[in-house]
Amino acid sequence: MPLSEHEQRLLEQMERALYAEDPKFASALEGTGLRTYTRRRVYLAAAGFVAGIALLMGGLVAQVIWVSVVGFLVMLGCAVLAVTAWRRGPAGHGPRQAAAPRRKTGVMDRMEQRWQRRRDEQSGL
DSSP: OOOOHHHHHHHHHHHHHHHHHHHHHHTTTTTTHHHHHHHHHHHHHHHHHHHHHHHHHHHHHOOOOHHHHHHHHHHHHHHHHHHHHHSSSSSSHHHHHHHOOOOSSHHHHHHHHHHHHHHHHHHHH
């Protein structure tokens, strides 16, 4: 649920007051922990993916099918983990980005805005 303009202004004022009062604490809350967590999760998923490739190839070389299947499943799981971590990453979690209102940019949204303008202009005549 988006914040109203009044709530956004209040949030911005509180953020500025926090930065003025204790900049070190405010920068610690800015989301660097979330970035570190996301980056670590992506790196671990990449390492698991490489381990899955090693299991897959090792199973093929040793002609042990179940090891290859486990390697493939590890690769698949790590790829899904990396993609979900990357998509849910820290983009937009900082206080400055969260305070900015989002603009509608889709084709349907623009058409809806034009339609609304036309209706407003016609009702004003």
